Amino acid sequence: MQDLVLTPTLPSYPQPHTDTSGKVFSNLSPAELIEHALRRKEGFLSSNGALVADTGKFTGRSPQDRYIVRDAKTADAVWWGEINIPFDEEKFDQLLAKMKNHLADKDLFVRYASAGADPNHQMRLKIVNTLAWHNLFCYNMFLRPSKDELKSFQSDFTIICAPDFEADPAVDGTKSPNFAILDLSRRMILIGGTAYAGEMKKGIFSVLNFLLPHEKGVLSMHCSANQGKDGDTAIFFGLSGTGKTTLSADPDRQLIGDDEHGWTSDSVFNFEGGCYAKVVDLTREKEPEIFDAIKFGSIVENTRFKPGTREIDFTNRSVTENTRTAYPIHYIPNAVLPSIGGIPKNIFFLTADAFGVIPPISKLNKSQAMYHFISGYTAKVAGTEMGVTEPKLTFSACFGAAFLPLHPTEYAKLFGEKMEKHEVNVWLINTGWTGGAYGTGSRMKLSHTRAMIKAALEGSLEYAPFRKDPIFGFSVPEICPNVPFEVLNPRNTWKNAEDYDRTANELANAFITNFEKFKEFADENILKGAPLR
Template identity: 55%
Template sequence: MVAINGLEMARQVYYNLTPAQLVELACGRGEAVLTDSGALRVTTGKYTGRSPNDKFVVDTPAVHNDIAWGTNKPFDQEKFERLYHRMLAYLQNREVFVFDGFAGADEQHRITVRFINEFAWHNLFVHQLFVRPQGPVSDFAPDFQVICLPGFKAVPEIDGTNSEAFIILNFERRIVLIGGTHYAGEMKKSIFTVMNYLLPQKGILSMHCSANVGVKGDVALFFGLSGTGKTTLSADPNRRLIGDDEHGWNDNGVFNIEGGCYAKCIRLSRENEPQIWEAIRFGAVLENVVIDPVTRTPDYDSDEITENTRAAYPIDHIPNALIPGVAGHPKTIIFLTADAFGVLPPVAKLTKEQAMYHFLSGYTSKLAGTERGVTEPEATFSACFGAPFLPLSPLVYAKLLGEKLEKHNTSVFLINTGWSGGPYGIGKRMNIPYTRAMVTAAIEGLLDKVAYELDPVFNVYVPIECPGVPVDLLKPRNTWADKDAYDRQAQELARLFAKNFAKFSGNIPVEVVAAGPRTV
């Protein structure tokens, strides 16, 4: 029996095991099986994604005035302490897995994190997703501790939770409690939420984005909600990957918060995403991917378990990854949106004020069939392209963005990876080679050499030409057979933007408000 961090009653504590040891234990304990590529395959039961309604922040005097209550749900201090001690008691006479690592590739701004897991595969997940110590760990003093026990289910009437599942962050105690859900992504996003609380207090912009860098040191950032192409478009064989999801931007440049990648792999193919395909090998974790019971070959086209199938792997599984993930200031920022209404321009250049407007809006579309009850495209707005992970007001992050854009003269582009020629069901999804051509032109500065026209509805600057893209495609109204239908749909989306943005009114500069779409 090993005594560590209140785990004196645990039967066995496995401390900082290697991936090989964790894979062996996960298989031996019946938690997982190996696929034909050597990746570990697991299923997560009823929870195949995050549970935002089950996430809370402990309301303490030290943080009360900082937290954006409303988007963040408060949790009682006393109930947290009772739950914390019940979880420690739950571990009595059980096997426990501990991983000590870092969040933040920049050594000046990283935090130390200790993960305490009930499952070996969960411990492998955090080992691969976070920054791993170089060499043996000794005298590790965690800044934050995450206790993740899927088998421990809350009792809402007693514990004050909304269900059996819970994710509770206590910034004062520096503890995160996770229970009732097997979905490993809760650990990853909990620490991202922690960094979204800590970094802005140091003048560092924390960002939900992917990042890569060219041979000349030119850094590009890609913001976008799920389904917009953030991971796919940032995986470029001609550029080095800094990270695929979470970054900080300080006075020296950008840095990856993580040490691994967590890619959606529904309909993954070697032809379209070769880097991700090859990264799914020994040491990787596949969540909820259907596999052949005999050959153990994954069926990435199947959504039998969930559409949200995932692959987790260390970033060094990507051959051209930048390690450590630290680079200079961004030359280019790209906001990605998948507009299912088919009215946004495929590419537009944004002023600082327009960039702050669209950053605060965080727009994309949900498609019919992707969620129960969604029968036609729905506009979705997620502030800063990551509202569920923002403990502070979105205005804090937008202000930091505006300051950094101005200081470093960073170019910002809005790229629509959604529909053209009509809405979803009538038009067609933007051709991927065209989208890649727009991204390349933006990053390589080719769009700095062309003329622009102001879109009369969406109030953004649209290039009159783009290398590798048909001219008519650049103006979405030209691609619609029914121009009146386009005008009605464009106005409808403009009104949705305005309605969403109204919640920020009175708290931001008028020039940022004026940078949004124009309604009639």
């Protein structure tokens, strides 16, 4: 009985057992996978029924250990550099052989799933895991074929994820023992040395970011999407931590998806079958849809329980800031199923501005929209990647450079064509700081952000007076329902206006410096979207 009342309040979790029988478990249900995970000591069951698991040493993605095999298919197509690191074909074969040998006597959890709610652009997956909770993660995050579909299911792409297998950098061609390697010709992803489940989901996103724009002319997007009661679609671009999941989970609108989508000639469709939301400081009052989605079948990563209970302590940061939950999209009551919406009427660029100078809401003209799409400004939020412990100024092209195998201008070209054709409204939303920079100011109130987005969606800002921001050139509304007027002008929230001016000019100069590498692509209309000084 003693073991039954032990509660993991400290960052020490039991190590998964290593005794294996070499069995293969295919397409198990969530209940069966949870039974395996508990028996194998991969995690604990919380009081609300969710499986609580640790990701070990890696509590975020490791972008410097992600590779793409360089071969005839990718040599001239991939945007090689710090983001897309080339990997040798022979080394891939060598590593694959070593992984297969390592897995030969292991218990394996195999899942057949799909990515892409639009049947015309769907990719079928075979996923091989050594951890039961990883296979549950894939059940939650990818699309789940029906029993009839499984009878004739043939996979297009394979993921092999073995956290307990490490590469030998001196022999295998990796920088570190951990790795995530995409082979777009063999249609495989190898992941080893890391138990961070997000590597699997982002690996498939990267694959779709290569195949859909390059081969089908579909714009792949790092965004969330929802639709109103009249079917009007809105999409929210932004890096992790800027509010994509939170702001798209709106009780008054239907959720299409929270992170990855494609934009075709007549629709927007979700790549995934679930949501992967940050849960640090989560409460039902602030985010009821996400809070209530954490139940039996959901996974919560890297959290701890309140002492003496099995109640999750969402304020606990002892492991990481990047605590997350993964749940199937139908756990959100008003989700759109299948996850397909119409052409967007409103597009929101979300930025967590650590400088505290970007207005909380601005309307962008076409030049500014293209400029800021290519720039992709935000602050990386603590914990999203290894080594990031506080908000860090960054420019991530197309609001997702870390997942773009192609040059950003290829995505920007598609975005520009679609934006022009459909005459969508584009808004820049600052979910970051106000009243000063990070460390001095405060985070933008979620209630204010929701009110501004609601006003934009309902069209009430069409009748508001706008001012032109003297530094960035944005059109900024001077009034907005349920938002104090002084909040709309960030300069008014600073104690010292001169400090604001100096900081705003520093950020404007950072935009201009960052855009130098895109000048060769940008035409005169795009360059008109740059800061005014």
